[in-house]
Amino acid sequence: MATNGGNGARATGPRCVALVGPFQSGKTTLLEAILARTGAIQRQGTVEAGNTVGDASKEARHHRMSVELTAATTSFMGDNYTFLDCPGSVEFVHDMRAVLPAIDVAVVVCEMDEKKVPQLQLILRELEDKKIPRILFVNKIDKADAGVHDVLKLLQPASRTKLILRQIPTFSGDIISGFVDLALERAFVYKEHAPSEVVPLEGDAADLEKTARFSMLETLADHDDELMEQLLEDIQPPRDKVFDDLTRELREGLVCPVLMGTATRANGVLRLLKALRHESPGIVETAKRLGVKAGSDAVAYVLKTLNTAHGGKMSVARVISGQTGDGTTLLSGDDEAGRVAGVFKLVGQSTEKRGPATVGETVAFAKLDKAKTGDTLTAGKQAHPALAKVEPYPPVLAIAISAKERKDDVKLGQALNKLAEEDPSITIEHNAETHEVVLWGQGEMHLRVATERLSDRFGVAIERRQPSVGYRETIRKGVVQRGRHKKQSGGHGQYGDVMLDIKPLPRGSGFSFEEKITGGVVPRNYIPAVEEGVVDALAHGPLGFPVVDLSVALIDGSYHTVDSSDMAFRLAGRLGVVEALPQCQPVLLEPIDLVEIACPTEATAKINALMSGRRGQILGFDTREGWDGWDLVRAKMPEAEIGDLIVEIRSATAGAGTFTFKFDHMAELTGRTADQIIAARRAAE
Ligand SMILES: Nc1nc2c(ncn2[C@@H]2O[C@H](COP(=O)(O)OP(=O)(O)OP(=O)(O)O)[C@@H](O)[C@H]2O)c(=O)[nH]1
């Protein structure tokens, strides 16, 4: 039974903790250290050796980075903990964002690295906005130097809540050999893959401790008047009070404590676990945050959907209230999500069948055919309101794909559906004009992993191409042209004859058809067929693209009582346009988009240069509202140049920059670029 005795008391019951943080900060390694320390695995694996629990999938091993969420359940001092190892790459950020609603606390793994501060800021903002309690774990302390004393100076700008330093490092020579815990007032030396050892707190360390502890207490006192008075009167607050404040202020999101360690050697891991055990909130508070009342009907939130290679579907979910197990039918919204056919404990890819899942536990439910990532499930008779709705960021990069072999077309369609169900940050577009299947995602690696999964997990080999740009063409001058279709082959002939007046229209007008027939020279009933013929011809103009922004008027013509037909007039209309267009000075039109780039201010100049280099027209830039130290650059830019824009934006901004785009207008394109596009189109045909 999960309890929370109120102010400062230890929360009990199963916890759900997300490991988040900038790319490559050591989350997967930390998970490994935690699992080894708590006995869930025999030996701590490494990312280099490709034997970690967190990065067990083929794609993750291959790229040496996390490419999806991994859940692992272990126990520590009698409590059950599920850790969610989230990918750090911005391209896979949806896997992190989707789990946040249901977690108790986030451990934000970061480094003493200036370049990674903007990314850290993005992650902390997300947690702050969602009111998720968070602890910073400064990792790779083995690589740090004396500069580590400035840890708060470096990291505070990334956090809108006050950071609170819980530990300070101690040195032996130039190397960090241990730490002092400022709440416990105890010194420790690190031991490799073993708990740190307590040593006397003396000498320089004792002095440094006094100052650092005072500043920790001062920050805590911002939210505790009694403590403030004690500090002013120079009274040593009792240790229990300090812990109570640390606990309460963390849970209420008033402060963000900072711990440190070295994941590769499992240093600092035990203190982290103890902080989680004693200070982090549990399911009682999380349910309250989500507005779920303790009730008899089970409510669970789907953190992740997985289709395993053996065809089984797994829904990783946290039970927010009640209890549920095998054979229970769960609802998602008003629909049936399916019937639970097995409840599993997860340690990465290894699964172990278990009994019903109780409140606070994070498990995998098998065979919930209709459940999707982010769904709110209930065992009740009525739908439970959605606990959260996490909209993925709009996709920024696209590729066109097709099955390598024709026979796999249907299989590809099914596989794409599953892929989108697992990862809502992928979207699939069927382009009716080009007949392309376009896969939209969050970046190069995201799309690469998606295509790898199509072959590894779903067994469809695919080919990828650049998606076509929606070019059009138009005319610069008008012409009057006759179109005549006449055939006298044996018995029944064919006869249609039209005179068309073709004129350019202003940009964005599209196409209009008018008939100005007098005296029935073209009988009424054939006129729609003439228009159809005109439309047929406009689908493919002389430059190879659909023709827009012109009007066609039917002004004259003739017919034959026996030989005329719809078909004959359709062909005549078509012929008239085909013959007219080359005389109308056809010109290429390309789509221009309105692009908005968000970037840290120090990158703004680089972004401006980048946009100009891609035929962009900068409209201006502003500070980004509510985002200290960020700018918003606006520009108009040809869609053809946007292609892989995100790749360059990220490289100019240490991965933190983003952009959105929307269609603005079509613009004439002439000269060499236009010639190349037209030539490429001819070659493709
Ligand atoms: N020196 C040192 N290296 C570390 C430490 N922790 C992790 N690393 C190394 O940092 C690299 C990234 O580690 P990961 O555990 O994959 O980091 P991650 O945060 O899971 O990476 P993503 O999930 O891809 O964002 C690997 O080469 C690790 O061996 C540490 O404490 N000290």
Ligand SMILES: [Mg+2]
């Ligand atoms: Mg990782």
